[in-house]
Amino acid sequence: MATVKHLLPQVPQYFKANLHTHCTISDGKLTKEEVKAAYKDLGYQILCLTDHNTIIDHSDMNDPDFLMLTGVEININSQEWNRYTSKTYHIILLAKEPDNLWCPARFSRWFPVDPEIDNKICYGDLTPKYDIDSINELIATANEKGFLVMYNHPTWSGQVYPDYAPLKGLWGMELRNTECCMLGYDENNFRVYKDLLKAGNRVFPLGTDDMHYPRSLGKSWIMLGASALNYKSVITALENGDFYMSCGPEITGLYVEDNALKVTCSDAQRVNLEAYGRFSKVVLAQDEPLREAAFPLENFIAHSDGDPNAFLYITVTAQDGSYATTCPYYLKDLLV
Ligand SMILES: [Zn+2]
Ligand SMILES: [Zn+2]
Secondary structure (H helix, E strand, O other), X not given: OOOEEEOOOOOOOOEEEEEEEOOOOOOOOOOHHHHHHHHHHOOOOEEEEOOEOOOOOOHHHOEOOEEEEEEEEEEEEXXXXXXXXXXXXXXXXXXXXXXXXXXXXXXXXXXXXXXXXXXXXXXXXXXXXXXXXXXHHHHHHHHHXXXXXXXXXXXXXXXXXHHHOOOOOOOEEEEXXXXXXXXXXXXXXXXXXXXXXXXXXXXXXXXXXXXXOHHHOOOOEEEEXXXXXXXXXXXXXXXXXXXXXXXXXXXXXXXXXXXXXXXXXXXEOEEEEEEOOOOOEEEEOOOOOEEEEEEEOXXXXXXXXXOOOOEEEEEEEOOOOOEEEEOXXXXXXXXX
């Protein structure tokens, strides 16, 4: 019997998560209670309220079927802020412990914040500037302080290759951000994802809503294969890349068998394998939608020559153009 190596965790339940959203504590339109209720109604189990420059432990909103993560979205702008022309880094710090309320600096806010909330924040003494060394120092410090670091919406931020390719220490990046798409930006960042991987970073692709307005609710997410719905298990699964992102399709299986990478999924128009070199392949639906695809790995394995940065990932695209993308997998992950 052929050996099967699963790349997605074999757990009883996958949890649906949005790791980037706002409420009336910053510039979102819904209260935190309304945001939680809306996501719960849409079948989510995990939510991170990432109000701008304001980190809060929302554990008091947990219930047996719903987990709140602690996080904050910070911004480092390139110059005196001009909303039309300035570049900016928007970065989410996702706390590995719910009560970690460290924030790198007192960033300015454009909305009032309750002093009681502000007094609980543990401000660091960094003075981040818009240059790579300064941002990388911030990311390294955030990692030391116990955060997963996520790079947000590079398209809306006006950023190009030199702004993102040298970033180090990122855990994830927004492959898709709903709110930016709703505003008219092509915030489907496949090229940025691949560029970061090619630069030698093991960075995971995320779908988030960045919900400010209800129109952005429930349109981009991740499906997380955690062993249980508690903070520790969820953070472990996030750290390990035990998830895929989606704005539509479901990936029901991803495994290596008989020297091929096999994918099973909801109805798809095409399934793509993307990789670090010139190994891309596509399987297209013929008369019926695809529910599975298989990609032989012989060439990838033979030509990667033991390269530890040899990666590949899968994108499943539905008839309506919505897609699901996996985390990157490396040669060592694929050898049975
Ligand atoms: Zn942002
Ligand atoms: Zn945001």
